[in-house]
Amino acid sequence: MRLVRFILPLLSCAWVFPNSFGQSEQGEISSIRIMQLRRDGNLRIRYPDALPSLLAFMNEHARVKFDQDPLFIQSLTDERLFENPILYINCDELPNFDFSMEENDALRQYLELGGFLYLDAGIKASFLGTDLGHSYAAWEERPEVGEWFSQVFPEKPFIPLARNHEIFRTFYKGLPTNEDLQLEKEQKRLPETVLTFVEQEKWPQGTYSLVGIKVNGRLACLASPICAMGWGRDEFGSWIPPISFRIRESADNFDETLKLASFAGNTFEVTREDGLQDEIFVMPGQRPLWVREPTGRWRIFKYYSGEEISNYAHSFYARLGTNIFLYALLN
């Protein structure tokens, strides 16, 4: 950690990929520019403040020098792709996953030359349907992404990242603290039930569900559930938009009660970290109600919102985003 803090300011003064990616044409010492793929047309732009806010956050806390204006490209055949080392795509913003053969070739070449692709919302549980705002920790890439990458790297599947992967400790380690949230020492962070679930199951030690593809032995492409919703800040530095928590809760005799309770909806299967499947119970028009876990345990979903919960979630996503981008830069 201390080494990283020392190295980052040095790295920020020069390109990390001197051979593969060119310097600016004027030869000046420049900031690192993150590219974002945004197709042309009438798109619904999701979380427009997110990426610039995260870049500012990293500049402030990690002492790197990212250009706060992402470089938007409309196609993967854009020649500027090869001038910048990191490409960010919010998969929920893409109108479709139709990439031409030329684009796939360019992407393959980019990743093989040392580029890094971060697919935000590249994981999306099936039960979320058209409700694109939710983040759910499933452990496999969304089917459209899988299909797309079968054309880019047919021989390489997405592999889940272990909880002890160094990406989770690149700069920040563990969950947000009172200091991150700017709370007083005695201030309570989260309701007890929420905090216990978050620390033990939702984000243990600040980890999250990520899947990736290695190219030439290097993690070159990473997909995660949507994280951008946690990065935005308004001009006074307050986090936007508010985020609530989905928590699994139990109580006495729930295994018996939920087996019998009235239910008239659909069920969906979602892959867990251990490769087994959770069965999610969803009623039409409502958020998921409860889950049957492969261990045979039944638990109910409860939703918690509020200032402290939202701040906590934003702080977590910003720390995770920082770890991901700095990992991309260092590797």
Next chain:
Amino acid sequence: MKCFVCLLWSLLASFCFAESPVLPLANEPAEQNQSSPLPPPRSNLEKTLDEAEKKLKSSIEGDRLAAAKLLGKYPNARGTYLLLVGLDDDSALVRRASIVSLIEHFDSGQPMYDRALTEKIFSKVGDPDVEVRREVSALIPRLSIGLMRSGVERTVVNGRMVFRSVPANLREDLFKLAVDALLDVDSIVRQNMLKYYSNLRLPIFPETLSALLSDKDTGVLLVALDKVRLHPQDDTVFEKVEQLASHREIGIRTKVVSVARQLGHAHPLYRGVLRKMMMDDSIEIAAQAAVEVARFGEKLPDEVVAKIEAFLLQSHGLSGKVESIFYGLSSLGEDGNRIYKSLTSHASGKLRSQAWQRYLSLTEGWNAPHVWLPALSDRDVDVRSAILVTLRGRLPELGEPEIRTLIDSRYPDVRAFGAESLLSAQPDTVENTFFDLLIDEDNLVRATTLRVLAKLKTQGWEKIHQQSLLDQEYAIQRAAMDGLLINRQEGIAILRDYLSKNSSTKIAQAIRIELQRMRVPLP
């Protein structure tokens, strides 16, 4: 013999039907491995709610808790009223589960506008458990619709029916609870109450406001600063704002700048706060405050202008606070123009392009080619196009050196702009430069040059266009055709001639259509 025949028949029959499937009878159970899984037996809604009601009255805390959690999944009137029972439970866990389940009902669209119901929920803002108070205080915007509903009550006075209106006020005991909650021990509750005080029509007295402006929690302070407009002239409140102008948190000081800017128009006292903040330790805050002071028409000291310039040059891009300071620079007059000029060499492309646009517009820089010509060598295409948009249509007549600089550029968009600029150049300049543009490697540059030549009718233009019809690039052929169509007198004959010799090319098709539209006989 008869027995033998019977035996034979029975043997034959057994051979014939041995491979046929054996169909089970209708009432016979199918084998386990051939059946599809049966859906689990489920009770209906009424029975589930009956069960939850029974458990909610149980003496076992775990049962009551489970019932309160489960009821959240059934957003209907009966479920809501059962949860109200849970709000009075002795166990804090059950009360928390009940309020969270009620919120789920709200989220699922269950109408909860009944006054008695919302009053019952809001009364829990005085609950001993902090988590219940937090949830209830966060619910105020939703509860207020029912809480603040006016109505009519009917009473009998001396045997006579009397109707009286019930004002849309908070019930007296709830009003007291709400006022107390403004100074709750928990900062989240204080913050929520202050944020939503107007939903409950609570009065915020200057004493309460100044107490909240001294809060330890930054979240509460931010919300309290938003409410300074309620008592801007109160001495204690103003004093607190002055103190917060030197708060340790930069976010709070930023908020003070914003509050002082809004109040500064009507209450000049707050301009003094901004003037003090121009000397803030943070260059960012100092720059923000200075720009706001300049917007009030005051002249800034040189050292402050230097701070603004340093802040903008150090910034990483044009976003958030930087943006508001950037656009505020125009209030600084000449100093502002000078800062815009120095920002044209900033590392951020977006900032450079905006700086060029502002600088050229404010100084009418398009009249001075020595100012903008170097800018067109910027590496970022967005910066170049922003400058070109500002220049287009405003340029004075350009001399040959300037045109030469444009057409020698490494960027095709700039060379195409050079071709456009020939329109306002002297004929000698056009004569001396157009050939270089005609042999440019970029189609856009060549096509633009052709169109310009057709407009200017430069000597020999017809020959050039005639030759260009034979070019391999369709864009060039198209530009040549358009030029010849504009000048019909010379152009039609050339086009007809081309058609007679090249009848099957793609451009021939377009020429044919255009000539037919002009009712010109085809060859």
